Amino acid sequence: xxxxxxxxxxxxxxxxxxxxxxxxxxxxxxxxxxxxxxxxxxxxxxxxxxxxxxxxxxxxxxxxxxxxxxxxxxxxxxxxxxxxxxxxxxxxxxxxxxxxxxxxxxxxxxxxxxxxxxxxxxxxxxxxxxxxxxxxxxxxxxxxxxxxxxxxxxxxxxxxxxxxxxxxxxxxxxxxxxxxxxxxxxxxxxxxxxxxxxxxxxxxxxxxxxxxxxxxxxxxxxxxxxxxxxxxxxxxxxxxxxxxxxxxxxxxxxxxxxxxxxxxxxxxxxxxxxxxxxxxxxxxxxxxxxxxxxxxxxxxxxxxxxxxxxxxxxxxxxxxxxxxxxxxxxxxxxxxxxxxxxxxxxxxxxxxxxxxxxxxxxxxxxxxxxxxxxxxxxxxxxxxxxxxxxxxxxxxxxxxxxxxxxxxxxxxxxxxxxxxxxxxxxxxxxxxxxxx
Amino acid sequence: xxxxxxxxxxxxxxxxxxxxxxxxxxxxxxxxxxxxxxxxxxxxxxxxxxxxxxxxxxxxxxxxxxxxxxxxxxxxxxxxxxxxxxxxxxxxxxxxxxxxxxxxxxxxxxxxxxxxxxxxxxxxxxxxxxxxxxxxxxxxxxxxxxxxxxxxxxxxxxxxxxxxxxxxxxxxxxxxxxxxxxxxxxxxxxxxxxxxxxxxxxxxxxxxxxxxxxxxxxxxxxxxxxxxxxxxxxxxxxxxxxxxxxxxxxxxxxxxxxxxxxxxxxxxxxxxxxxxxxxxxxxxxxxxxxxxxxxxxxxxxxxxxxxxxxxxxxxxxxxxxxxxxxxxxxxxxxxxxxxxxxxxxxxxxxxxxxxxxxxx
Numbered sequence: 024x025x026x027x028x029x030x031x032x033x034x035x036x037x038x039x040x041x042x043x044x045x046x047x048x049x050x051x052x053x054x055x056x057x058x059x060x061x062x063x064x065x066x067x068x069x070x071x072x073x074x075x076x077x078x079x080x081x082x083x084x085x086x087x088x089x090x091x092x093x094x095x096x097x098x099x100x101x102x103x104x105x106x107x108x109x110x111x112x113x114x115x116x117x118x119x120x121x122x123x124x125x126x127x128x129x130x131x132x133x134x135x136x137x138x139x140x141x142x143x144x145x146x147x148x149x150x151x152x153x154x155x156x157x158x159x160x161x162x163x164x165x166x167x168x169x170x171x172x173x174x175x176x177x178x179x180x181x182x183x184x185x186x187x188x189x190x191x192x193x194x195x196x197x198x199x200x201x202x203x204x205x206x207x208x209x210x211x212x213x214x215x216x217x218x219x220x221x222x223x224x225x226x227x228x229x230x231x232x233x234x235x236x237x238x239x240x241x242x243x244x245x246x247x248x249x250x251x252x253x254x255x256x257x258x259x260x261x262x263x264x265x266x267x268x269x270x271x272x273x274x275x276x277x278x279x280x281x282x283x284x285x286x287x288x289x290x291x292x293x294x295x296x297x298x299x300x301x302x303x304x305x306x307x308x309x310x311x312x313x314x315x316x317x318x319x320x321x322x323x324x325x326x327x328x329x330x331x332x333x334x335x336x337x338x339x340x341x342x343x344x345x346x347x348x349x350x351x352x353x354x355x356x357x358x359x360x361x362x363x364x365x366x367x368x369x370x371x372x373x374x375x376x377x378x379x380x381x382x383x384x385x386x387x388x389x390x391x392x393x394x395x396x397x398x399x400x401x402x403x404x405x406x407x408x409x410x411x412x413x414x415x416x417x418x419x420x421x422x423x424x425x426x427x428x429x430x431x432x433x434x435x436x437x438x439x440x441x442x443x444x445x446x447x448x449x450x451x452x453x454x455x456x457x458x459x
Numbered sequence: 460x461x462x463x464x465x466x467x468x469x470x471x472x473x474x475x476x477x478x479x480x481x482x483x484x485x486x487x488x489x490x491x492x493x494x495x496x497x498x499x500x501x502x503x504x505x506x507x508x509x510x511x512x513x514x515x516x517x518x519x520x521x522x523x524x525x526x527x528x529x530x531x532x533x534x535x536x537x538x539x540x541x542x543x544x545x546x547x548x549x550x551x552x553x554x555x556x557x558x559x560x561x562x563x564x565x566x567x568x569x570x571x572x573x574x575x576x577x578x579x580x581x582x583x584x585x586x587x588x589x590x591x592x593x594x595x596x597x598x599x600x601x602x603x604x605x606x607x608x609x610x611x612x613x614x615x616x617x618x619x620x621x622x623x624x625x626x627x628x629x630x631x632x633x634x635x636x637x638x639x640x641x642x643x644x645x646x647x648x649x650x651x652x653x654x655x656x657x658x659x660x661x662x663x664x665x666x667x668x669x670x671x672x673x674x675x676x677x678x679x680x681x682x683x684x685x686x687x688x689x690x691x692x693x694x695x696x697x698x699x700x701x702x703x704x705x706x707x708x709x710x711x712x713x714x715x716x717x718x719x720x721x722x723x724x725x726x727x728x729x730x731x732x733x734x735x736x737x738x739x740x741x742x743x744x745x746x747x748x749x750x751x752x753x754x755x756x757x758x759x760x761x762x763x764x765x766x767x768x769x770x771x772x773x774x775x776x777x778x779x780x781x782x783x784x785x786x787x788x789x790x791x792x793x794x795x796x797x798x799x800x801x802x803x804x805x806x807x808x809x810x811x812x813x814x815x816x817x818x819x
Contacts, residue, residue, distance in 0.1 A: 100796075101686065102796065105688055121531050122531060125529065125531070125533060130529075130533045133532075133533075247560075305565075308566065309566050309569050309570075401563065402563070402566070403521055403560075403561050403562055403563050403566065405521075405561070409521070412521070412522065412657055412659070413520075413521035413522030413528075413561065414521075414522045414528050414529035414533075414535075415522075415528075415529070416522065416657075416658075416659045417520075417521075417522030417523050417524045417527065417528040417658070418522075418524070418528040418529065418530065418536075419524055419525060419528065419682075419795060419796050419797060422524045422658075422659065422662075422682065422683075422686040423659070423662060423686035423687070425659055425662070425663055
């Protein structure tokens with residue numbers, strides 16, 4: 024016993040106070056090896072897929088890499104490009120270096136590129152308060168003025184034309200405000216009539232008179248001279264901006280209890296959706312001339328804007344109708360039980376929710392619309408693709424350059440459509456308040 | 460929504476923006492004819508309208524190598540464009556007083572008939588139905604073309620009659636297509652068509668080997684071949700299977716204006732025949748021993764007044780870009796990358812078909 028107790032006193036029992044330091048996980052279970060294993064080589068099937076995809080990527084890079092890296096950026100013609108390349112693979116990007124003003128601005132007078140550039144920058148300033156709610160609301164005043172300033176900058180002429188267009192709208196809005204308490208719809212009609220009367224009878228003499236006193240004149244640019252990516256951009260932004268309110272009105276109209284309004288909206292939506300956009304564009308460019316009185320000079324860009332807007336509005340209406348239908352009936356009933364009238368309940372309860380649901384579809388339409396603006400090349404408007412297909416590819420110097428130009432056009436469109444898509448995802452995250 | 464955009468896309472491929480050189484397709488024939496009736500009545504005084512406006516509204520192609528294209532400054536250049544400039548110089552004394560209206564294959568006749576343009580110089584083939592049914596008036600022929608074939612030299616084909624069972628790149632919906640079908644049927648051969656829309660697309664398809672043969676007007680073939688990395692690897696076969704007389708045109712119903720365009724073109728052709736060039740024209744305009752040159756340049760007689768123009772109308776027209784031969788050489792001739800030889804477009808004295816009626 025004693026020896027045992029002695030020995031037990033001598034031999035301290037092993038008590039661990041600190042945990043063993045964690046060993047590094049096995050090679051296959053850590054770091055890049057594990058990531059590869061889990062994500063790329065988790066099963067024989069996936070391994071094969073990974074190898075095939077990897078091979079395809081490397082092959083693509085090998086094909087495109089030299090083409091991009093060896094590219095010739097300074098040459099007079101495609102023949103010059105080929106001489107410089109001496110048989111090596113390489114793109115002839117000199118065509119972009121030489122013709123970029125035409126690709127971006129069409130035949131817009133080069134001394135006025137600055138005007139177009141200012142309008143382009145101002146567009147983002149004008150859009151900012153619409154896109155980001157955090158910005159001061161006072162900026163919306165600029166947003167309201169922007170279309171008129173941009174028109175003046177791009178088309179030139181007298182500033183008073185824009186001012187009078189704006190004044191007509193203001194006059195209409197004032198009439199609407201005055202009569203709103205009687206009936207919203209009646210006031211709206213009265214406001215529209217007022218604006219039109221103003222534009223038809225008052226604005227012409229006023230513009231002439233005011234221009235005589237204070238000219239405020241920019242060198243005018245004709246619609247036919249506007250082209251390249253600029254026209255795609257003008258058409259895209261204008262038509263998206265106009266088609267959204269029109270689409271909301273159509274969607275509400277289609278849900279309306281008033282049979283005539285509902286009938287008109289259904290007919291319009293179904294007709295427009297049943298007709299290809301290209302047909303509408305042909306109508307705008309060719310057939311309208313037969314319906315208008317001879318000698319009418321109805322601007323082609325305006326005609327195209329109207330047609331694309333109508334087209335997009337029909338699709339917008341259906342997207343928003345989807346949002347309206349997705350709302351539980353209780354929301355409508357709750358709005359009614361609060362004593363809100365139709366417009367109030369739409370504005371305060373229904374539309375904010377319905378539009379939120381419709382964001383992905385609306386953005387989808389907006390992106391599609393932006394890309395569809397290239398269809399105007401078929402009615403001899405020199406948009407970006409029209410410029411490539413027509414004057415540039417048919418010049419003796421550059422006939423035969425093909426991929427470089429279309430790749431450039433694709434890149435430019437990608438930048439903007441990707442931007443739109445990223446913004447919409449940001450908006451969806453920000454507005455995510457329920458159903459999660 | 461996606462189906463909506465997709466739905467209009469396939470439709471769009473049917474419409475060629477620039478049907479290349481042949482330009483024979485007529486779309487909306489009825490509408491054009493109807494418009495022709497209205498348009499003719501509405502615009503009987505084109506010459507006065509052009510003079511009042513101070514500018515000629517001239518319809519051209521949206522782009523065709525050698526015939527109409529823009530340089531890097533956005534200036535229109537080309538063989539057809541030169542006709543517009545010559546007419547503007549004859550009428551207004553200023554070759555730059557032209558508003559160019561690029562038109563596609565589909566809308567060109569409607570645009571002309573609706574009165575938006577005064578004349579169309581868009582290498583359009585002179586055919587019976589266009590002249591008679593569409594109520595148009597061809598002011599002459601500025602280029603004699605015809606449909607041909609191009610094949611890679613490696614195929615060792617020397618004649619179009621050896622093309623049995625070939626795949627052929629062809630513009631859909633044009634009469635090139637009809638000519639091709641006729642040619643193969645007459646010769647008891649079969650082929651497989653590969654439809655394409657534009658010259659540059661045709662070039663890509665042909666180079667990629669999608670088709671063995673590319674067929675279009677011979678001038679277009681030459682332009683396409685000239686743009687290849689190695690033109691000698693491709694041959695243009697000797698057979699020409701159609702007649703394509705291309706020329707400027709105006710509306711029916713205004714013969715005075717038709718005369719102006721016709722005789723401006725004739726003046727360019729006659730100038731070459733008479734040896735009047737942009738280099739020696741100022742000297743010749745002082746008066747020469749040749750009465751026809753004197754009448755042409757306005758130092759003798761009063762041909763200009765008969766047209767309702769000034770006496771130096773032809774002088775201005777020729778000064779604008781030189782005589783026919785000079786215009787040809789500058790834009791599509793052998794000194795350019797396109798490298799077309801005169802062929803049928805030589806003067807009648809040199810074995811070609813150019814034959815301007817006398818200035819008398």
